[in-house]
Amino acid sequence: MDDIDRAQALETRQRQEALARFVSARRKPTSPSLTHCAACGEPIPEVRRLAVPGCRLCVGCQAQREATL
Ligand SMILES: [Zn+2]
Numbered sequence: 001m002d003d004i005d006r007a008q009a010l011e012t013r014q015r016q017e018a019l020a021r022f023v024s025a026r027r028k029p030t031s032p033s034l035t036h037c038a039a040c041g042e043p044i045p046e047v048r049r050l051a052v053p054g055c056r057l058c059v060g061c062q063a064q065r066e067a068t069l
Contacts, residue, residue, distance in 0.1 A: 037061055 033049035036042065037058035044058050057065065 039065075 031054050033053060033055045034044060035049070037044055037060075038056040039061040040058060042058045042060070044055065048059060049055060055062070
């Protein structure tokens, strides 16, 4: 019983820590640019990542998204 309690406490703590990390990452105003496009998975050129801080999409997907907005 004690082992199960400890395991559950550990699991709960790990889940809370993971959630806290997730929330703080989302709250960051400028997250680091992705190395690969979030939509299609194509590599994002370093020049674009430096030019557009926090960019998540490749040029093609960004253009597509802006065209549909
Ligand atoms: Zn893309």
